[in-house]
Amino acid sequence: MGLAGIPPPPKYARRALAVVWPVGAAAITGLATPVIVAGAFHSFVDKRARLFRVSVLGVGLVWVDVRMLLETWRLSLKNPHREGPEWEDDHEAVFLAGLNRAMILAKQWVGFEVKLDGRMHFGSETAPLVAFARHAGPGDSLALAWLLGHTAGRMPKIVLAEALRWDPTVDALLTRMRSYFVPSRTGAGDDRVAGVRELARGLKDDDVLLLFPEGQNFSQGRRRRLIDRLREAGHELRARRAISLWNVLPPKTRGVIAVLDERPDADVMIVAHAGFGQLTTPKEIWGAIPFTDRPFLVQTRTYAAGSIPDDAAGIETWLDDHWTEIDEWVTTVES
Template identity: 80%
Template sequence: MGLVGIPAPPLFARRVLAVAWPVGAAALTGLAAPVIVAGAFHSFVDKRARLFRVSCLGVGLVWVDVRVLMECWRLSLKHPHGDSPTWEQDHEAVFLGALNRAMILAKRWAGFEVVLDGRMHFGTEGAPLIAFARHAGPGDSLALAWLLGHTAGRMPKIVLAEALRWDPTVDTLLTRMRSYFVPSRSGAGDDRVQGVRALAAGLDSDDVLLLFPEGQNFSPDRRRVLISRLRAAGQELRARHAISLWNTLPPKTRGVVASLEARPDADVMIVGHAGFGRLSSPGEIWAAIPFTDRPFLVQTRTYAAADVPDEPAAIEAWINDEWSAIDDWVTTVEGQS
């Protein structure tokens, strides 16, 4: 089913989670302490020290998350009505700080490092940017948001599954930053594209809309299931396109079209990445830790607004071609056929 099929928690549960989470984090830390000690001793057997690394990283990320929630509480106490002229900017600073701390922890404990393949063009100064990114492997969403925020100097506005509201920090912070939580499939009558359109329309000149057109993380199993579904639905052309892609899922085009129609003045960045896409199960991720010999390699292509198609059919053909190019690049980099 994936995250897209999980509904958001009810409002009452969201409020309870926000209060209970710091207490829960303290309890988790207490439970993790003997695991960390055991992992330290086990590193004499496992030279990659995976148990020690993962447990330390997990505790560190939990407290990054809690710290962000407490920063949100501090801002709420300072401005109970959210009427500060710098309300959104204050939360954006909290977000960027949290991303930086998370990436430092990921590099220290898991050897996770972002490496650029070629020059990264940030788009036209004074114009918003829309980024369509491949979705695959552990941590790609955080890594790409960090890259756009710290390297490109663009504030990410993210489209993400509403199931992530079960994390009270994500729920609180990203709601205040005007991100869009896509309703689950169970949300009857929801126009899941309308929110994407509204988010794109509200972009400031230094923002970037980060959208993952595949809708879910790539895995070989998801690829096979999607091909079967497309064939069963009689969508033979889309099925053939999916068959031609070995490392990506075919992009869902409604959100792409909606965002480009809402902001025809926006430049567009296509973001591909390689190195982690085949790590789709806990066992595969565990075996690869630490990632010191496996950089998170990112390649981008940026198009001026005038060079991007503006008709729905042309946009669909264009994004499909871009995804085929990403797929070919990943195959070349990872040596897969």
Template identity: 85%
Template sequence: MLPFVWPVGAAALTGLATPVIVVGAFAALLDKRARLFRVSVLGVGVMWIDVRMLMECWRLSLKDPRQKSATWEDDHEAVFLAGLNRAMILARRWVGFEVRLDGRMHFGTDGAPLIAFARHAGPGDSLALAWLLGHTAGRMPKIVLAEALRWDPTVDALLTRMRSSFVPSRTGAGDDRTAGVRALARGLKHDDVLLLFPEGQNFSPDRRRRLIDRLREAGQELKARRAISLWNTLPPKTRGVIACLDERPDADVMIVAHAGFGQLSTPKEIWDAIPFTDRPFLVRTHTYAAADVPDEPAEIERWLDEHWTEIDQWVATHEGSGTS
């Protein structure tokens, strides 16, 4: 989508959504959860947050056309964090989405970058974790994203200027899918955090079953057994993890687990759960000093597998209730 078309398109979509919001308000007389009303208002609100961030990008471009300002990246990071905060406030107000911590969150060594390896499951987990790291840990999230997300002009403009990494869904023979991750890790500043999801895709029971079937069909019985042993997560892929640690052996590492939304893997399940007032997004973190993280690929793989087993067991205890 051309960037200048997006505000006009947002205005048109708002006009189309207005009758839906009105219908949703009346439907709330029958549906005490007021799901249609909540979701339609939230959707319009998030859309205009997105437009506002895009317009802030334009303002910064006009202010510094040559993009040579010493604060160029910092200014865009501030726009990103402000947009995340507005979206989280809206989500809490309209659908009851609330982030809670299970235990103390250690932010890593002062003056050293941080790499976070997180579970990937449920709606909105990447945004929630980026918000948590930015506003609670005081770290600027650097995110690895799918190339397809560039259809959103705001994502394309803002996150590109923040040096995020976009990974294409398909690469040619010989292409290194970790190149962007390596560059992102290499460029980490002392107050940055690189957020990576080693599973590579959102967990769902169906994806777990399909992965097990594919591994068995490929004759990879050991990997299939490993996937079978995990009920709430997918086995972590290690290429990106090893690339990050290889580039930044000086970085502390945070392992991030979360529970409460992992079983909501279909639109119907998400719809039925709205509002999420009795289902907090519960997050548990453990941070390890750089010296305590292995540096050999085989050791890194074993280390990560051990932590993913711990995450899987913790999620099994907390997924249903979302409470500690």
């Protein structure tokens, strides 16, 4: 089903989750303590110490999440009217600090490390940036948001599934940062592109809109289903092209077209990454821990505003061409 099929929490649940989450985190920590101890002893058997690493990382990430939630409470008390330029700036600082803590923990405990393949070009300083990224492997959304925020010096504005509102920190923090939660498929009547347009419209010169055209993480099963849907919809040419893609899903174009139509002044970055795309099941992820010999390798290409097609058909072909290049690059890197 994926996140797109999970309905968001109702309003009363969102409010309740925000209150009980710190208590729940304490309970999770208590329950995880014997697992951590068992994992420490089990590391004498499993030299990769996977149970110990994952349990400690899990608890650490829970408290990173709670800390960010508590920061949103503090900011609400500091600015009860929730207005002024500092309101969004303060939340962006909390978000970047939380991402940094999470990435430090991931590197320390499971060897997750982001590395660049070539130089990043960040676009013009006087124009916003739009990033269309491959979606595959565990943690890629957080890693790319961290990379764009800390390396590119751009504040990520993220398009993400509304089901993620079940995390009260994500709900509070990213809502206040003007990210867009795509309505679930159960939300009848919602225009899933209108919010993307609104987000693109509000981009500032130091922002980057991070969009994943594939819409979901790569897996071979999803790849086959999407190819079948393209054929059923009569898009035989795109279906044939998708068959030649082994590492990526055929990109969806409605959101991309909407963003480029709304912000023709924005520079565009294509973001490819390799190293984790084939880790699509918990068993595969578990078997790869620690990731010390498997860097999260990122390659980017940036195009100036005005150099990209401005018609729907041209954008679709342009995006398909880049996804073919991403697929070929991933094959080369991972072979």
